[in-house]
Amino acid sequence: MNANTPLSNATNADLHCHSKVSDGTLEPEALAARAKANGVELWALTDHDEIGGQQRALDAALALGLPYLTGCEVSVSFAGKVVHIVGLGFDHRDPALVAGLRATRGGREQRAREMAAGLAQVGIRGAYEGALQYVANPELISRTHFARFLVEAGHCSDVSEVFRRYLTEGKPGYVEHRWAGLGEAVGWITAAGGQAVIAHPARYSFTPTEEYALITEFIAHGGRGIEVVTGSHSAADALKYAETALEFDLLASRGSDFHSPEESHTDLGQLDLLPGRLTPIWQALQARVHQPAH
Incomplete structure (x- = not known):
């Protein structure tokens, strides 16, 4: 073409x-x-x-x-x-x-730390540091990076399960961002x-x-x-x-x-x-x- x-x-x-x-x-x-x-x-x-x-x-x-x-x-x-x-x-x-x-992009880090705090309250500790392992650009840390960490750490079987159980509205790791x-x-x-x-x-x-x-x-x-x-x-x-x-x-x-x-x-x-x-x-x-x- x-x-x-x-x-x-x-x-x-x-x-x-x-x-x-x-x-x-x-x-x-x-x-x-x-x-x-x-x-x-x-x-x-x-x-x-x-x-x-x-x-x-x-x-x-x-x-x-x-x-x-x-x-x-x-x-x-x-x-x-x-x-x-x-x-x-x-x-x-x-x-x-x-x-x-x-x-x-500004504010993603604070949002990520609040997500990690919510997960810690239900017994999942170290999620912020764990998610960072999957982030090439720390300015863009997102729910997907948390999901990959939770799967790798054995908390869920796949990314879809992570979102259903932890990262959608009303779940422990959900934090809204402006x-x-x-x-x-x-x-x-x-x-x-x-x-x-x-x-x-x-x-x-x-x-x-x-x-x-x-x-x-x-x-x-x-x-x-x-x-x-x-x-x-x-x-x-x-x-x-x-x-x-x-x-x-x-x-x-x-x-x-x-x-x-x-x-x-x-x-x-x-x-x-x-x-x-x-x-x-x-x-x-x-x-x-x-x-x-x-």
């Missing part, structure tokens, strides 16, 4: 995954190689609230002949829940975006030349009224896209959000949300294609795609 090749719904685009720079287990270079080996034709690394791996991912992708879009997944607070907004195709050196993400506002996140992304996308909308368990409010406010702030085909969506979810994309005139996105070979249900590049009646977000971003030299 070159700069003149039109991107279509049949393009194997994977525009949502995570590296060790946030809460994945592979380096950006290893993810690029895995994406290329799995037939991905357009790739984006979307670490949580962090763009420190973007240049590495970009360089690795282009060296492999893999077209690349810059990416990030920003955590925002909406209707009492954490919602994720994926940004694609932005300038990863944009000062306002860099500063906004830095502010969003994330960015929806308008802030969309504003940072669009001002840096990118497009904002609502990530895996089926995961939030919003009421129809709350979901309508999310989508309409997102659009009002300049948001343009929604993930339709993603690793955490069922076939029924994909069908539902395909209809949502059409109803609200949103561009459709696709991404595995890959974190780890051991933990992720869906590998890079292994998703169903977007339904043909949708307009893929990568068509709107074609001019922002970094192309390999020929």
Whole structure:
């Protein structure tokens, strides 16, 4: 694929995954190689609230002949829940975006220490230090790192069990964090030349009224896209959000949300294609795609 090749719904685009720079287990270079080996034709690394791996991912992708879009997944607070907004195709050196993400990351350490204190009250000690063993970037310590420690220490059999028993609202290790506002996140992304996308909308368990409010406010702030085909969506979810994309005139996105070979249900590049009646977000971003030299 070159700069003149039109991107279509049949393009194997994977525009949502995570590296060790946030809460994945592979380096950006290893993810690029895995994406290329799995037939991905357009790739984006979307670490949580962090763009420190973007240049590495970009360089690795282009060296492999893999077209690349810059990416990030920003955590925002909406209707009492954490919602994720994926940004694609932005300038990863944009000062306002860099500063906004830095502010969003701030407070994770204090939150992590409070999570560890809650776990200690139910007999799980040393969780903060244990979680740090799995963190490449201490600014981004998260529930996923705690979950990996609890599995390794034998408290649970897998990461899903950890979240069910300890790390969701009302459980001993859950601590809420004040994330960015929806308008802030969309504003940072669009001002840096990118497009904002609502990530895996089926995961939030919003009421129809709350979901309508999310989508309409997102659009009002300049948001343009929604993930339709993603690793955490069922076939029924994909069908539902395909209809949502059409109803609200949103561009459709696709991404595995890959974190780890051991933990992720869906590998890079292994998703169903977007339904043909949708307009893929990568068509709107074609001019922002970094192309390999020929």
